[in-house]
Amino acid sequence: MAQVPWWRGNLPAETSGFIGHEREVRRLLKLLPGTSLITVTGSGGVGKSRIAVKAAERCRDSYPAGAWLVELSGEHNGDLLAHTVAAVLGLREQSARSQIEVLVEFLADKRLLLLLDGCEHLLAACRGLVAEILAAAPGVRIVVTSRQTLELPQETPLPVEPFETPEPEAGTPTANDALRFFLDRAGAAVPGLKADEATLAAAARICRRLDGIPLAIELAAGRLKTMTVERLADHLEERFDALYDDRALLTRHWTLRTAISWSHELCGPEERLLWARLSVFAGDFDAAAAVWVCGDRRLVNVRDLLADLVEKSLLIRVPGGYRQPGTVRDHGREQLARLDDEERLTRRHRYYYLDLARQADADWYGPRQEEWADRLNFSVTNLRLALDSDSPSTSLSIELAGTLWILWFCLGRLREGRYYMKRAIDAAPVTDPGLPRLLWTDGCVAIARGELELGRLRAEAALSAALDWGDYAAAGHAQLRLARRSLFAGSLDEVEPAVDLVREYFRKAEAVTVDEPIALVTLATAATWRGEFARVVSVLEEVQRLCDARGELWVRACGDYVLSIAQLGLGRAAEAAVAARQSLDVKWRLRDAAGVALALDQLAVIAAVEGDGHRTARLQGSAARLCDTFGLRGLGSKSVSEPRTVAERTARQLLGDDAYDAIFAEGHDDDLDSAMAYALG
Template identity: 30%
Template sequence: MGGSPASPRLTDREREIADLVAAGLTNVDVAARLGLSDRTVDGSLQQVYRKLGVSTRQQLTAWLREREAAGLPAPLDGLIGREEDLARAAALVTAHRLVTLTGPGGVGKTRLAIQVGRAVGADFPGGVHLVELSAVNEPELVDDAVVSGFGLHLDGDRPAHRIVADRLGQRPALLVLDNCEHLVEASALLAQRLLTACPGLHVLATSREPLMVPGERVRQVAPLALPAGGQALTEDALRHHAAVRLFLERAEEAGGALPVGPGDLAVVVDICRRLDGLPLALELAAARTRAMTPAALLEHLGHDERPGILTAGYRTAGERQQTLRATVEWSHRLLSEPEQVLFARLAVFAGGFDLRSAQAVAGGEPLSPAGVVDLLSRLVDRSLVQVGAGSTGEPRYRLLDTLRAYGRERLGATGGAEETSRRHAEHHAEVLAEPMLTWSLRAAGEMREQMDDVRAALAWSLANAPELTTLICGRLVGYWGRHGPIGEGCQWMDRIIERLPADDSHRAIACANGAWLAQRHGRFDAAERYAQAELRIARAIGDTSAVADALTRLGDIARNRGRFGEAVAHAAEGVAMRRGADDAYELALALVVSGSALGRRGDHDEGRRQLEEAADLFGTIGESAGVALARGWLCEVAIRMGDLPLAAAQLAQSLRTYRDRPDAWMVANLFDLAAWLARIQDDPTRALRLAGAAAGLREAIGAAAVPALAEPVERAVRESRRWLGARAEEAWRQGVGAGPEQAITYALRETDWEAGAKAVRDAATGGLTGREREVALLIAEGLADKEIAARLGIGRRTAEHHAEQVRRKLGCSSRTQVAAWVVQHDLTPDGER
């Protein structure tokens, strides 16, 4: 889920002029509308052309239209037979603030909604934001999913609709809220609140039933049109009926045997009628033409397996599902018994999964982990499991939502749901225990792919095995705290702590993790409450290590809240306890807290000494991230001491480590320190860019600034704004919009701002041209050179040349490696991320 990617940095005035030009106004009209001179408009428009890489008004209009739809996935194939639906739905969305597309499962509501969003994107300067609710299983998580769809995070007790309203203001924006049927009440309530709070927001929802919100306009998405019974049609006319055309095109894509004569087409028409023209049912059936003729397909359907008739109405989802259910059950009956067992067990996955996960979760008796390999391949061949490249280049599998729902029903009917869900939760607990999971860049990408299933494992274990939930969250807390969303982690920790016994050791662990996350989220009262609870439980059960941990944590919270005397006292007690134990890592952590608190209190020399000791201890045990942590806070002490060379040296060493072992919360603090340092060195532009980068990074992960650092950083920002005057806002916006890679490079003074931005763009695109990016994306989809040529309307030799250039520039020796690179770098057609 996510909003539109960042655009090139147009000023507010340039964006205003660009929007008016795209709306068809001449330069003279724009000047009159905005009260500007013709010359000013001409000059600003040339700046817009230069920044966007366009040269005509038509190109500018096309760029803006594509940009406003950039938050939506690009379609992988054409939308067949939905021209009228697309036009009418687009008109409804433009004219009304809440539109719901309803219809049976598998009818294509999601695909239609995405196309509508792309079609009307230019009408919504605030962007088109897609939120998929299919993996959200609990009503209370809908708010977080929607806020995340706007690129935001829940913030304490602030309601979701207020967070979104603060971001959008009056700007027109479109929210595509997909798959609402299982959370219809929560979706309806939030939609109503959002529409009330955000005057420019429009909502396009998909559901098997209306949301029943005042002002809602409902558009029923019907099955694809079918030839009427007994109607005499030519062969050409038959081929152009939407349902028939969809079946034929998907059969061709699957490499199936296509009908060639009128008699064969008649069989296809019968198949389409038996399947009621439902797109998903047709696509599943068309995939079977790899192994059987259309006549054989029709034979397997049989007259007694005719799908049920669709029924209109608000509360008829069960009956409407029967049509698709007939197709799914038919596909299921064609499976062998071991294949059926695997299919049902795989339905426990909420998102994608790799082979190892499939073996661990679904490989129990009567199957075996080794046997899963062949069975999974068969399910892929039968189009019951989808496969694509993951972030590592290895295959990742997934079930379509409708098939997953049916599989879970079968799993429950066979009595295997409890055991499979347990294996699923235990497997993800094991995955999270792997070294470096929360630190490495590659692992962070893998975690993002697995988060839907991690959430499913948490939800199941919370209801059935709270101790397992504590274990999973304990292993996940580092990921949440360093990569976000921190607010989601806090929500899970709150729920876990509520359910655990008051004086249980598991509760002490959960309180420790909850305190760590809550502090990073800015919930200092909750953090302190949890740390006090950890201390009380630890003392009650006689766990001296946990007592030392709680004391250090209380010191950490106090030092960040500005209560330095209290912080020093707690931290000193923690240090004393750790010196009596053989644990260099924990002692070093305690010294970091103590040294930083001393430095903030004004005991600079002792604070520096303790932080240097902590860095040395971390270094002796090979903890480079710990060294970076100690050096980062030593930078602050050095600034307070007035030793600017020492501060700059510590800052640089810390940032270089966090490049490879990212901790976004700590990096944001380092950007604040760099901004403070830049202001002292009379570089206000640099100060504002770096402070803006800190703010942008915190917003991205849902983190809060450290109160004890707020005063000097806010002063640096105020003074820099006063110094720069009208130029200040541009410097701030540059920082907020920069990614961490560019900001780190800039903070290290390795390059200037413009060169850094270009380097990041080049790294993001591998130096590929626009056409080469398109080819790389199609390679990642699994298309051959011939198919790429057809998709892009170019010659096959040209496609082969582009593919070779892509491999050469990216340093890849195979198409699989290209696909992995595309996923790892989140490549998009325009090169932005």
């Protein structure tokens, strides 16, 4: 299967065969065109998520804006639901309006399929968000998986039952979905397993005893590395018969719990201990996190044990790491509470993710920015958990909220960052040493969202506290926020003195920080707006020297964009195009949608200056498509919008209105990968 571009959806690749529940998939596909909200309901372990994802996979080509899966099983904070959805869609948080308002506006004209998976623990938040989306976005279809419905008037429930189990005297047992599912998973556990008559009969007993519940069957199949199918059937019957004299009392819920409990008993002591400790994670985690948080002298081979738990279907492999199925995690949490070790593991979890944030901060000014961007985005659910599982007034919470400036600012989670930082600022003791960093980080995010006065107040408070404590590094970071506030407020004469102070503070602190080249890009931007293009080139040469010496990409790409404007101002169109393409290439690799759109705009302006109306129109169409895809309405200041307007006017004069509109539409309708190839060619 061809890989779907990252901007067209995020459905996971099928890692094992899809067996059974075809009727439910067909029903879902039949409902979707005319039904705005479908809730796939059923008890734990019956396959709700697989059904929803399989149906979405089959119909995603019907949704030009993509099919998007939002995993909610690891989320705990309903206040951030809109942020979670927006982040999955790639929507940039650049507005001071509420995130729900921005998200609904973004979706209003989209034809898009949205899957909200595992909503039962966030029902109220999901109900409110879904209602808002459906009221404003007629082209959006929402599929929810939950043990309960949302109880909205537009909702169509799609109940999912376990597989029908084979009859004891079935003539063709292999036609039964439960049995087919078991044999498929058994074959994965024991390659070459022969399905002879005795094996089929024992497998049918297993499926009946487990009431056809897919997760329970999968857990059972995972035991076949250590016992035969016949012995597995006997074990299960012994286990269930010992617990229940009255078969009628055995509900599906208790069948699954009993199967999980039985799987727990069959694990070795180290596997059981790791299972319990892993329950401290939310959502996806990687092996390094599991080793650091869960490992000690009692668990020295965590990586091997992870592989063992995957083989037993107690862990799911995901790109970059692992995830515990929800019901398995719940059982592990119960065991961790019985071990009276939950507080210690939660504390280790918080310290691990604080250390991760520190490493990202220290390493960001270097060649590993793409790696750190991926790693922080992968870890965001656990980073939220680390922030939510402790009081916002603790030193750990204060430091973590401020140290995550890369996630909040560079990776576009502005409003989510403001949520956590405001909470910490309101609770922080004035004597906490992490407060200046928290204040300047919040000021940085506020300025990026256009809240210039709040940004000024935060930066001034950070500067005052930093100077009182002699923390010149923090003073430099705070002073840079004041310089950027002056830039965006149009007070260009204030920028250079502020940048001089930034560099002085960093020299006093002997700090090597990415904020030094950012300060120079700020100075160059102000010089560009003043028309001092030769000075811009000189300043950005130093930016290139600083960034290239450390292999830094993100700030260098910001500088290349400004350099392109200056080169064009000096009449050097060819050099301007080279710089704009360099910026575009890096911003695309870092998935910085705003940076990509600005670079496309700049390339379109250059094409217009060179008299190429066709290229101008097509690039402007691609830039508009990108802005539509990522909700970048009204991107750019007057210094960006005016050249864009002039370039369009020039291209219309060169081509005529009809030709311009047709070529613009070609660029807008082009997929973004092709648009990038054209722009970079």
